[in-house]
Every structure is written in C-alpha cells, then in structure tokens.
Amino acid sequence: MKKLKLFSICILFFGTLSCTEDLNTEPLVELSLQQLLQEDPNAITGIMSKLYGSFALSGANGPGSSDISDDAGESPFLRGIINLQEFTADGMKNRWGDDGLDQLTTTSNWDANNKFFRYLYNRAFYTIPQCNNLLAVLSSVDVPNKEAVVSEVRFLRSLAYFYLIDCFGKGVLLTEDNLGSGTPLPQSSRQELFNFVESELLAIENTLPTTNEYGRANKAVGRMLLSKLYINAEVYTGTPKYTEALTFISKVINEGGYTLDPNFQHIFSGDNNTSPEIIYPLIADALVSQSYGNTTYLVNGSLNSATMTLSDYGATDGWGGHRATKAWYGLFGASAGELASSPDQRAHLFWTSGHTYEMTDYREWENGYPSTKFRNSNFFSSSSPTSFSSTDFPLYRLADAYLMYAECVVRGAGGGSISQAVDYVNQVRTRAGANTISAGDLTLDFILDERGRELMFEGHRRTDLIRFDKFTGGSYLWPWKGNTLNGASISTTYKLFPIPQQALEANPNLTQNPGY
Template identity: 25%
Template sequence: MKTIKIKSIVILLTVLMFSITGCDNDLDEIVYSTITEQTYNYSSSDFAPNIVGAYAPIYENDVFGRWQTQELTGCCIALPANVTGWDDGGIYKKLMFHNWNSESMQVGQLWTKNYRGIVLCNSAIDRLENDIIPAPSPQEKELAIAELRALRAYYYWMICDNFGDGPLVITTSQELTEKSSRQEIYDFIVNELEEVVPNLSEVQGAELYGRINKWAGKTILANVYLNSEVYTGTAKWNECIEQCNDIINSGKCALAPIFKDPFLTAGAESSKEVLFTIPYDYDRGIVGNFLFMNSWHSELQKKYNTVYPPNAAGGPKGVTQFIDTYQEGDSRLEDSWLMGPQFDADGNQLYGIYDLPGEPLVFSKDLPDGKYTNEMEGYRMGKYEVPMGSQWSADSDIPLLRYAEVLMMKAECLLRTGQSGAGELVTQVRQRAFKDDPSKATVTDEELMEDSSFDWGLVENYEITDQGDQTPVQFGRMFDEWNWEFAWEGYTRRNMIRFGVYTTKSWLSHEPNGDYRAVFPIPESVITSNPKLVQNSNY
C-alpha cells in the first residue's frame, strides 16, 4: 500500500501518546517528560493522527491474535510440529484440538488488541467531542467522530464474535466494570452502526484506504446481521440483505478483474473490491505481512531472494480434507496455495535439508495427521504476494473486508430465506476463478443447498479412521464456496460456527470438544485484574 499520506513518524508518536490509556492502572504513572497529554497544546495538525492512531491495534502484527484464532481452530489450515520444531509448548495444537484455556497466548492477544482499540477510540472521540483537538471544520469533526464510532463498533464486533460477553465501555473512565452480555454488546454494535454509517465518507480507496468508510461500515453491519442468530438466537437475514443491497447498488464497489489483485503489494489501494484492509508498507515502519515466513520452508529464500530465510521447515499448511474439496479447474487453488516442486530464482530444483535431506523439495497435499509432518508435507501460503527481495515480512496488505464477501453474504441470506438469486451472485464471484472454462463457474441455487464436499473424519496415518458426525451440512455447498474464496483470510472459524460444524465435526486430528468452544474464555490475567468479571461458562 503506497498512498496513505500520514507519515510513519506521526503515526508512531500518536500511538506512543495514546498507548498510556491502554495500560493497566495498578501502578503509579511515571512521567519521563515535562510534556504530558494535559500540558501538550493540540492543534488542527493533530486532527488526522488522532483518528489514525485508533487503528494502531489493527495495523500491528495480525498473526498471533486474530489470524491464528480464526484459522488454526478451523478445518482449512493446520500447524503440526515437525523436525524443526513448531510445537512451542503445544500452543498451536491447543487451538487445532480446541483445548485452549484462559491462559492461551493467542486468546489473550485477541482480547487485548481489541480492547486496546476500544480504549483508543474512546480517547480519540473524547478529544474531538470536547474540542481538546480542534477540527478543521464542524463537518470534518462530525465525519471523524462517525468514523471512530464505526471503528469502535468493529472492535466490539470482534469481542462479541469471539468472546460473547465482555465489558461495554464507551467513555475514558478507568473504573472497573462488570461484563455485559453478548446481546447487549450486539445491540450496541447495531445501534452505533445504524446511527453513524449514513454519516461516513463514500470515498472508496485513495486517502481513506485502510480506514472505515460507508461501504466498510455497511459490510461490518451486514456481517453482524449475518451472524445474528449465533449471537442472539434471532436471525436477521433480511436485514443483512438490505445492507448488501445498499453496497451493491451504490456502484462504488466491484470485484477485481483478477482474483489475486487485492493481495498484491501495489494497486490494492485503488481497488473497488478492498473495503477494509491492514495496510502494510516498509516505509511506514509498521510490522508487515509475515504469513509466508511462518508457512514457507527456509529454502524458499532462494526462490524469492528474501533477506531472511523463512522459519525452518515452515508451520501453517493446508488440511488435506479441505484441499480435496476444490473443484477441477478452480484457479483459486493455485492462487491461494504454494504446492508441488519448488525451484530457486534461476529455475534450479530446491532440495530438502532437514528430515529429507537431498530429496527434491516438493510440497505434497497429504498430511498424516495434525500432530507431526515431515518438512515437505502440506501446501503452503500462496495467496499474498511476496515480492523478490522481501525482508522478514512482506508489504502486501491483508484485506479484512472484500466486496466478494458482500455478494456471498447476500447469496447465503437468500438461500436461508428461500428467495431466489443466490446462484447468480456466487457465479459472479466464481467467474474469475474459471476463466479457462467459464461454464464451470456457473452454480445454481439448488446446488448451493447440497451437502458440503468436505470429507469429515479423524485422520491417522493419512487415512480417515473415525468419520464422526456425518450429518449433512445445510447449505453445505455455500459453506464450501466461502472456504474456497476466503482461504487464509481469517473467515473459517466464524463460518464454521454459523454452518453448525465448528463443534460437531471431526477433521485431521480434531475431535469435537464441547459446544462451549464456540466462544473463547476471558483471559485469566483480565479476570485477575478485574474481580467484577465472571469467566465464560465451562472455562
């Protein structure tokens, strides 16, 4: 991403200035400078940084909190140990096997990052509402407050989706509070978005790239409605359709002509498909996209001439049962996964160097189980562009919301309400994946109602030994379509819960471990620091 005009030093200073509001209050504040927030004289030049600073938790490292909790707990990507490690005390297996607890690192990061974002939003809103930071104009002030409230609603959506209950705090007060119910948080999110979205900017891309505009706000609201039955027990399918229709009919958004376009290092900022993203750039000084460092084999340094080698034999890789669901001719398989023989930048064969030294480096799709693999087993991350000469991370952005999702949400809601037209919408999304044979892109409403093609069951020594629950998945083909389009993007957990398979099905080395696993526990450190909080049930 190359067009955000806020300089990295301004962002850094803003984050440092605001981060104190997210610290624990069990220690007395130590002031190391004569300049504090109370003595600093804000000017209109602080207006934009005040907004951008509230995005800091989103712009940071995305892997250990959001990404791992959403993908490693699902049926598409696994992270088994191998000869080079990748066990780390079992922290990845706990996610895959649904054995996490309130002290799990990734769960703690997921909670902390989103509540830090909420605190930053509360502080930024307070500065604008009380004219502590002067706005260039009343209109820009109103627009900025609307954007910050929408961003805060996004953070609360992450809490509602992942934890259910949690403290609902919308002021700068540091007083300890009890947790609110999932219903109360849901109601807050919906009310906030319905109120502020009409006031958001309609500009798509350009200077608002990486920030929430009207179309991103409506996509968040559509997502909340899409999952309303999970959150509250009451379905809101038609409300989701209404939001999707507004986005579709605006003419502001569109599918990129090429599937890979939203995941490239250049050009995505002008995309009509990318609605909200994590904008990474080396020159902005913000940690980049290092999924490839986690997933790739170290020898791939020679293929892309990266400054640093990827992490040993690599970690995250495709679950065979999911890879086998791809249809013949679907280019999203090769566009999302690195597979087969691997060569260096000059076209020379690469070879194994760990437990298969000297053997041609070939990424195979079959995993023996979810516990241990050799250095070549499993397809690797191939979705996000990694330019030649990349450092320890790539500056390809990570889209959080795409226009393809809007079409898919509407299609699913049409199916669930018995209305026609779902097949036509999903066909639009599929067309760029079947350019060699356009007839294969077409899918009908009836086909989307069929069972999933996922071969569920517990895998041992490459074979399914226990099929587990084989109940047909309602609208299972629609479930498959979500997985094919959004592999690696952090959608798997939420989609699995909505389609009723997250806590009921077996895959790889995962067996069902209780319906209560549909939400994560409140981190133990948070419970300890706030005696008013009660842990989520069964944790």
C-alpha cells in the same frame, strides 16, 4: 493515553501508510491530547493513523515495540485474528508448537491461561479505551470534518467490540461516558454488547463519509461490519437477522462503488492497494509500518527456503510454519492429481512439490500444502524481496459481500432474489475460472464450501463454521480436529474462547464462559 508525544514530522497518513516513529528521535514537544488538537486541529490525521494501525501493528516504535505488555511479535491484532479464526478451524494448521499454539491448531485443551486468547482480548481492550479517550476530547475540540472523524472512531471501537462478541461472547462495555471510573465495571452479556455495536453502527451509517482515504472507514465499511453482525446474529443472540444483513450487504454492493478484481491474485499481492475489490484493508508497508503481526505473518509464515524459492513471493525470510490441509485444497480436488488439473485458479495457490496431500503429522513441514495465496511480490510490476510485507490485508472485500448476499437469500431473507444470488456466486466463480452453477446447486453446504474456496486464510473461517453449525460436534470432521488425525467430535464449549485468566483476576465482575 492522557498525553501524546509528538515526534518530528513522523506522522504519516494512509496514502503512504500508517504512522511510525524513528527509534532514535527524541520527543520535541509533549502536550495533552486536547492541547495538541487545540493548537493544531490537523494533528487528528496522525492520531487517527495510530488508531487504525492498532489492528495491524504491535507498537509505534517498530516491530519490536508493543503498545501493551504482551510480546511484540506474537500479540498484534491481525495475527490474533488469524490464529483464532484460521488455525482453530479446518483449513490451516501451524507446526511450531509454541506454548498454547498447538491447542489452537488441534482445537483441544483450551484454557484461560493460553496466551493467544489473552493477546486478542488485550488488543481489543487497548483499542477501545484509545477510541474512548479521543471521543471524549473531540466533544470539546473542533477538528476538520469532525462529524466524519467521530464516526470513524466509533467504527473502530465497534470493530474491536465485534471480535469480543464473536470470540469471547462477553466483556466490559467501556465508553467515553465511564472514562476514569475507579471501580471495576460490570460484565456485559453478548446480547448487551451486540445491542451496543448495532446501535453505534446504525447511528454512524449516514455520517461516515461516502468516500474516504484508502485504508479509512466509509459508509460501505460501516455497512459491511453491520452486515457481519447481523448475519451472525442467530449465533450471538439466538434471534436471526438475515433480512437485516441482506439489506445492508445490498447497500455495500449497490452503493459502495466496488467491483470484482479481474485478477484474483492481485488482491493478495504487494500492490493490492490498487485493487477495485478491497472494501477495507489493514495496511502494511515493508519500510514504514513493519510488523511481525500484519501480512508478514501470513507471507513469511507460509514459506520455507528448504522447499520453496522465497524471492518468487517477494520475501527474504521463510518461517516454515503454516500449511493448508485437505479441508481447504480438497475443496478443489480429492487428490493431488485432481487439484493439479482443476480449472479453478484458486486451486493452484498451494505449494505441492515435496509435500504430501495428507497431513498425517501437523508438526512436520512437508505434511500438507503451504498456501501461496498471500505474497509480498507485486502483481503488475517488478518488486524487490523484503523481510517485512507490503501487502495489505483485505479484511472486507466485494466477493465476500456477494457470498453473504447469496447466503442470506438461501436462509430465507426478505428482499433478495435467488437469481441475483446465483449471478453473484457465478461472478465470483467465473473470475476464478471455475464452472458456473444453477439455482439448484445453491445450497448452504455449497455456500460454505465456496466461502472456503474464496475466503480461506482471510480471518472468517471459524465464524463461518460456527454459523453453519459445523464447528463443534462430529457432523463435520477435519484433520486434527480434537487432536485426532482424522478429526473427532468436540464440545459445544469450543464455540467460545475462555475469558483470559488475567482479565478475570483484574475484574471480579467477569465470569468464565461455560465449560472452562
């Protein structure tokens, strides 16, 4: 990161998607980051593109390149989010059996040598130093809209730290102030990392732009992340902050300018960049930001030409890996017949032909229903199938904010109203064609189920189950939990992933999480 290679006008911005580099282009100039910005302050656009792209792409030189030493196809940030948030939870399972992937999909035998834990940990600690380096340079260089740019970089660093807090519960606190330190830094606790991210997001709340280019952070995005931090605060720190979560999620709802998309499927289609609901996307494009780790993983991984028509979903490749379990589609009906007759549009985003309702063997493709929620085809126009996906990943969207508001109210947060909470939930359900509910129906169990119906496969499920105290133990079982067909109780150890062995060896100040 001390030098930046600037390739011939190959820095593309977010209106047309992330930055990429032609594999056959030779570098024309090589400058330090500070020199580059001094000569051309507008180059900040391309540099920021690289930071945003670090959450979805593997590297700058196409899908086979990697910014870190891990596998380019397996290790991208978004792919890690899906692996660790969805396959470890109830609704989605993977059948490939790659070394370490079976342990995720069966929530069993986790250890520090599992490469999938290392991938997410390494991606976070790739993005964080990049942000630190840029912040250090920006302190002495003028660029257009400098205050807003600095705030965006601090948001991206906070987002990376959020996943460390959520998944690993500890780490090392790296900032621009300790760049170049020659000795291993001390371990920071979950509380310390929480405090840092909270302070960062509060500091930039009013310096982030009110509106921004599509795919870049604005005030609503920062407030959404802060709300996520607060709604999980009781898990992370032992101190509930539901009132604080409600305060900021209300700002997202009332001041963000977003509206529910009238067409649920549009949010997950190839032209979803026009959806009025998406608050913060991770951008994908089949031509200029190819990756095996963005929504290509969700689309292609859920398709198989043996039982499905790939072109119907805008794809040319089907990897035959991901299927939902009855813990997801069972939320719409207790049998295949009930699922088929449900008035809820979300109930019909599964491929059922040739597949069984019960997942008696998670390794068999025909066991369980593949999800067709994400597809690469356009919703409003025709499109040609491609090998890679052009569907953006909606990391944050308004329906999630509505359901978060309702949860905070039910949990006793101050400043909200039960009638408003019911209204928000009913707006989400009415959009999907589901029946409306009354105040008496709005319980925590109902909210968890509704979050499953609405948000499954969007990278929230494990965190949700832990917050609702349904992930570990035996009070809630799902297929293959604890590596058992009908589910088994698992230890509270599994509320955190183990710190990767590679990280422990690199920094003797790090300690392993309890139970591993």
